[in-house]
Amino acid sequence: MTTPSHRRRSRPRRHTALLSAVAVAAVALVVSLAVAFRPGGQTADVRDAAKPVAGTRTSGSPTPGTPSASASPTPSTGSASPTARASASRSATPTAASAASAASARAKATTATAPKTSATGSLAGRIRPGVTYPGVATAYDVGNGNGACSYGPTSDVMTAAMNTADYETSKACGAFVAVHAGGKSITVRITNECPAPCQPGQLDLSQQAFAKLAPLSAGRIQITWNLLSPATGDTISIRYKTGSTQYWCGIQAIGHRNPLARLEVRTGGGWKRLERTGYNYFLSEQGTGCGAAIRLTDIYGEQLTVEGIAVKPDAVQPTGVQFTRR
Structure with a gap:
């Protein structure tokens, strides 16, 4: 039978354990207070818990006056605002197209003030340089060589009368044209007008000129012709x-x-x-x-x-x- 004294010896151990527990609790309290009052006011675990998990969106009503993230997404770094784009456009160096346009404008201004440099025949009427005209050729007796152009009698028989449309109120007078037919070519000077029934493109050649392209008996032949600027020793x-x-x-x-x-x-x-x-x-x-x-x-x-x-x-x-x- 166990004596009561044996039970009394165990009481000091319970007291010791109680003191140990109190001491541990005190230490824990001190540590908790130290953590609570460190900068940031929150433990690391509390702060991490407040962070949204990657790939998720936080919910809740947006603050009044503040657009929500889904309604007005922040522009990416690759897109400029309209103001920035407009400013860049105004300050940018001119492109090649705009430079060409400016060069074209300058070129046009030079031609206007110095018409002598033109090589395109911009003042030409119906008969233009660099153009080949199709038509027909007929022949007539030029007599003494005088005609509607009023140049007077001439011994030059390599002449032609221009149809009324291309005669253009005598604008064709004095023009030199090359006439081509059947692999042959001649040069004639316009000294006369060929009225109807001559058609646009038609030349009424002197008989001498016509005979160099075809026999006079042919009467009417298909031709092409074009304007010339011939070599000449004559002056005006x-x-x-x-x-x-x-x-x-x-x-x-x-x-x-x-x-x-x-x-x-x-x-x-x-x-x-x-x-x-x-x-x-x-x-x-x-x-x-x-x-x-x-x-x-x-x-x-x-x-x-x-x-x-x-x-x-x-x-x-x-x-x-x-x-x-x-």
């Missing part, structure tokens, strides 16, 4: 029409290498352009500029100024100048 001459005075005059240019686009006379107010007639004279009805300087312009824009041509009706007066060969 000026002739005043019969009846011309200082009060009325008609002026004609003869022997120009390239078709003539304009004839102007100098006046007190500058250059005055004269109207061209179907018989190839330029008229000054009120006598403006009669006897003054004359300016000639060909279809390429080249201009020649002639001084000192007196009003001498029917006199062919040489000028010593000629248009450039094209």
Whole structure:
């Protein structure tokens, strides 16, 4: 039988254990207080628990006045705002296309102020350089060589009459054209007009010219033709029409290498352009500029100024100048 003293000896051990438990609790309390009052006010576990898990979205109503993430996503770093794009566009260096456009504008301005540099025949009418025209050729007896262009009698038989449409109120007068048919080619000068039934594209050749392409018995042959700017040692001459005075005059240019686009006379107010007639004279009805300087312009824009041509009706007066060969 166990004595009561044996049970009393175990009481000190319970007291010791109780003290140990109190001590451990005190230490834990001190540690907890230290953690609670360290910077940040939260334990690491509490902060980590507040973070959303990767790949999930937090829920909840957006703060009033603040757009939600789904309604207005933040632009990616690769996209610029409209303001930034507009600013970049204004300050950017011009592109190649805009540079070409600017160069084109400058080029156009130079041509306008210096027409002599043109090589495109921009002042041409129906007959343009670099174009091949299809048509037919017929033949006629040129007689003494005179025709609607009013150049007068000539011994030159390599001539042709242009159909009315391409004659264009004598704008074709003096033009040199190459005519091709059946592998053969000739060069003729336009000195006359071929009225209806001549059709656009048709040339009525002198019999001598026609015979170089086909027998006269052929009567009518298919041809092609194109404008020329031939080599020549001749220079341009000026002739005043019969009846011309200082009060009325008609002026004609003869022997120009390239078709003539304009004839102007100098006046007190500058250059005055004269109207061209179907018989190839330029008229000054009120006598403006009669006897003054004359300016000639060909279809390429080249201009020649002639001084000192007196009003001498029917006199062919040489000028010593000629248009450039094209």
